[in-house]
Structure formats: structure tokens, C-alpha cells
Amino acid sequence: xxxxEIMVLHSLAKLLPGQDPQPExxxxxxxxxxxxxxxxxxxxxxxxxxxxxEHRASAELTLSSALAGRLTVSRVVSVPVxxxxxxxxxxxxxxxxxxxxxxxxxxxxxxxxxxGSKKWNLRLLDNQWQVFWLEFDIPIDGAAGDYPLHIELKxxxxxxxxxxxxxxxxxxxxxxxxxxxRTEWFYTDCLADYYRAPVFSEEHWQIIGQFIKTAxxxxxxxxxxxxxxxxxxxxxxxxxxxxxLIAVEKKGPKWTxxxxxxxxxxxxxxxxxxxxxxxSHLFTQWGAKAAPKIMATVDGRTERVxxxxxxxxxASYREFLAAFLPELTGRLLDWGLAGRxxxxxxxxxGKNDLENYQQAKAQVKPYIKDFxxxxxxxxxxxxxxxxxxxxxxxxxxxQPFLDGQVPDLWTYYCCGQSTxxxxxxxxxxxxxxxxxxxxxxxYQIEGFxxxxxxxxxxxxxxxxxxxxxVNDAEASFPAGDAFLVYPGPDGRPEPSTRIKVFREALxxxxxxxxxxxxxxxxxxxxxxxxxxxEPITFNRYPRQxxxxxxxxxxxxxxxxxxxxxx
Numbered sequence: 001x002x003x004x005e006i007m008v009l010h011s012l013a014k015l016l017p018g019q020d021p022q023p024e025x026x027x028x029x030x031x032x033x034x035x036x037x038x039x040x041x042x043x044x045x046x047x048x049x050x051x052x053x054e055h056r057a058s059a060e061l062t063l064s065s066a067l068a069g070r071l072t073v074s075r076v077v078s079v080p081v082x083x084x085x086x087x088x089x090x091x092x093x094x095x096x097x098x099x100x101x102x103x104x105x106x107x108x109x110x111x112x113x114x115x116g117s118k119k120w121n122l123r124l125l126d127n128q129w130q131v132f133w134l135e136f137d138i139p140i141d142g143a144a145g146d147y148p149l150h151i152e153l154k155x156x157x158x159x160x161x162x163x164x165x166x167x168x169x170x171x172x173x174x175x176x177x178x179x180x181x182r183t184e185w186f187y188t189d190c191l192a193d194y195y196r197a198p199v200f201s202e203e204h205w206q207i208i209g210q211f212i213k214t215a216x217x218x219x220x221x222x223x224x225x226x227x228x229x230x231x232x233x234x235x236x237x238x239x240x241x242x243x244x245l246i247a248v249e250k251k252g253p254k255w256t257x258x259x260x261x262x263x264x265x266x267x268x269x270x271x272x273x274x275x276x277x278x279x280s281h282l283f284t285q286w287g288a289k290a291a292p293k294i295m296a297t298v299d300g301r302t303e304r305v306x307x308x309x310x311x312x313x314x315a316s317y318r319e320f321l322a323a324f325l326p327e328l329t330g331r332l333l334d335w336g337l338a339g340r341x342x343x344x345x346x347x348x349x350g351k352n353d354l355e356n357y358q359q360a361k362a363q364v365k366p367y368i369k370d371f372x373x374x375x376x377x378x379x380x381x382x383x384x385x386x387x388x389x390x391x392x393x394x395x396x397x398x399q400p401f402l403d404g405q406v407p408d409l410w411t412y413y414c415c416g417q418s419t420x421x422x423x424x425x426x427x428x429x430x431x432x433x434x435x436x437x438x439x440x441x442x443y444q445i446e447g448f449x450x451x452x453x454x455x456x457x458x459x460x461x462x463x464x465x466x467x468x469x470v471n472d473a474e475a476s477f478p479a480g481d482a483f484l485v486y487p488g489p490d491g492r493p494e495p496s497t498r499i500k501v502f503r504e505a506l507x508x509x510x511x512x513x514x515x516x517x518x519x520x521x522x523x524x525x526x527x528x529x530x531x532x533x534e535p536i537t538f539n540r541y542p543r544q545x546x547x548x549x550x551x552x553x554x555x556x557x558x559x560x561x562x563x564x565x566x
Contacts, residue, residue: 437505
């Protein structure tokens, strides 16, 4: 047993407190494309001994590489988890018990940096593995080739040392642009509530911008746009903090609208890399039975004019929509958002809600006919009946839509997709998160929706939570389902390992698309299926991290072979 140890782990490794790294987690080399963000992990441990000055050791970590200038380091922090999984679950979880799980990534500023190396000061505790996330941002115009990474750890004023190494090979091909449309529902109210920033104050706008930037950096290119407070995960009769981009005023029977805040939102989002916009739902969740909460100035006073007490198809709301939607869509078209803006009717309607949904859609369709309607749902009848233009079925209910050859299909998952299919709960192994990129490619999925980028409320928004301590919406959803980033200091989000691994899934899809363009779709699919006994579906797929890592290695090698022959 060495007094100081370093191990290099692949990015899919999840080391739970008290566990030792396993040999299959070790990584001696890996590859990536130009323009790709790629990561490895370091696990390090120090043992206390009688001559040690105290129960903890000050240590200095030095990382040397020609890519050191493109390297960032974060500490992988374990967070407390109460609800790791629902009582009904499959066997593909790391644990189903409460405890500590690695998830939060805490950025570490280097002590010093030069062209070829960076140093960090660390604090190590006796016999505890600490894990660090190393991310390389490979430049698009960077040189291909091998980039060794030398790792040196010194402790106790240099009297103890440990070294290790790995190597990154940069393939001489650029990772292509992401084609998948991806939305992670973005909650401006949760940011205002957590940071105690007045809604749409300059402070709030700054925070919003920082959270959008982090989302874009991890493959989000569509954003939920709160023209009115989104009627999502809100108890019937309850309210969420008002976040309404549209100014509404009523004088007598006449409605007038202000779009300045919406224009600022769209300009900010586009400047940070957002391409697509989804207008928040025009009717309440789970059946389109009522109107969303809408605030207006009426005779000089601000009041709620619509909400749970407003029937979805009642005359008052129908007249409001007839006045509002033509103005909204006119602005969206003037701003160049044709083909890049989507509308919602109601989230997750069930089979008993089909009539309500159809009636709600019928009263708005004439005004939004130039835009696509998308909604998360699972009943195939919503599509075959023509109720929804573009269905977004849950991943565990997608097969009828695939069998029906629904064009340009999307999919989504949330808490309900807790058995067999991919998801990104904290207690799931990272390979279960990352496999979805292969599924996206094989089934040519156009878009993906997930409901929880930064939901910092309890279920139904009955109370607010501290996501550093509560990550299950107060024992409502498996830990991690409700958010992918933490609200860090100064309004800056702190990412999770889960959002990083999902970006790796997107990179897998992009690499496969590149290989297809260099060879053929059939050859690319054959490479994926090599050695497998059955087709990959959304609920049947290889469960081993090693299979995914080896597949990506083979894909990169095939790309290298192609560009080498050109």
C-alpha cells in the first residue's frame, strides 16, 4: 500500500464514497476529434502515518501537457441523496439506498500556469479517494497527434510524491455541428427565487445569461421561453413565482401587449448560441383544462386575469388568445424565427385528455399555423388522431411511434423513465446516461426534451429547496431528475457530471454522423453492431462502460483511417 496514489479513470467511472477504483476504470489512452470537449478523471489518495504533521495533507498537483492551456480541473463532490430510486426499479443502478453520490463539479482555479503545465493546491484526507474531472477543450484548428499528459502529485512539502500518465490522441477531423435539437427546461423563476433577485431585474438578467451560456456549452440549443409563467409542475390552484416576458394591459374590452422583454430574451439567448425557441405552454399541464397564470395591468392595477379558475375553452381566454397570438406570431416572424420557434399546448396529456387537448388546440391553431406544435406525450392516439403536429413520446413509449414511421421523431424522459431505458439519475451508472447518443443516431432522432435543467422547487412547486442538500424535489423524483446544474456563487451555475456525460453522448452521435458522411450509413451501423447478439433499442442495449468506450475508440479510428486515405 503506497502512502500516496494516483489513478487515471475514464469519464464514465463513478466512485462512490468508500469504494476503491476498479481495474476496468483505468484509462491509459483515449482519443477525440478537433473541436471536441473531452474528459478523464483522476483519483488520488493519501494515507496518514505516524510521522505525518497532521490528519490531512497539503498537496500540489501538476499536470503537464501541450494542451495544458485548454485544460480545466474540477473536484467531483459527493452530495447527500435520500431518494436514489423508486421502489420499482431495475438492477442497473449503482445503489438504490440513501447516501452520498458523486455529482457536483466544483471548479478549481490553478495556483499557476504556463504554456506546458498547470499547478493546483489540494487538501487530502486519510484513506479517502478524491476524484477530479479533467476537461480538455480541443481547438478546431489544433494539430492532430498524440498529447501525453504527465501527472505529478506531491504531499507533505514534497517528501511524498506519486506520478502517473495518460495520452490523448487528437484525430485529424473536426467534430461536426450538432444536428439534434435539445431542450432542457429552463426555469427563470427558480433563479430569481434562489438568488433573491427581483424578476427581470438587471441582476436577474445577468444570472439568466450565465445559466444559458452553461446550457449552450453542454449542447442545449433550444430554450423554454416564458411568455407567461410556465404552467409546469404547479399544484392545481397553486402558483409559481411570476416570470412573464409579455406586458399585458387591459383597458375596457381592449387588450394591448408589450414585447420588449421578449425581444431582450431572444436577443440574449441568440447571442449565447441558442438557435430554437419553444413558447411556454398555452394551457395547463396534464390535460389542457385551464389557462396559465397571466398577469395584466387593469385600470392601472396589476392583477391576475387568468389562471386555474379560467376554463381553457372559455370565452374570456379565447378572446384573449385571438387578440394576443396574431401579434406574437407577427413579431416572431419579423425577428426571423420562422422554422425555429415551436409552440406547446399542454404537457403530458393522457389518453383521457384527448378531447380537451383537441379543443384547446383548435382555438389556437388558426393563429399559429405557421409554427410547429410539439408536446411531450406517450399515447400514440394523439398522433394518429392529428391532435399533435409533432409528438414527443417518452423513451419507454417510443416503439409505436417508430413502428408507425413518424417522421423527424423526438423523444423525452423524466422521472417516469426509471426502468430499462437511459436516464441521468445520480444513482445510475454514467454509461446508462451516455448510451442515448448511440440510440439517437440509430433511430435518427431529431429532437430531445428533458424537463429539468434547473428546477429548484419541491414537486408541484409547493416550496423552494436548496439543491445542494435536496436533489429529489423533496422525495418526489429520483435524485438528479429535476436539475443538471447547481446554483453556484455569484449567479454562476456549477455543472454536474451528468450534464458532462450527456454532452459526451451528443459527441458520440456527432462522431457517428461524421463517419457516415465519410463511409455510409450501413457501414456505420455495422460498426456499432459488431459483436452484438441483438439490435440496440431504447430499452435493450449494452450495459458496460467498456463497450461504449471501445465503440468510440473504433469510431475515431475509422474516421482517422478515412481522413488518412483522403
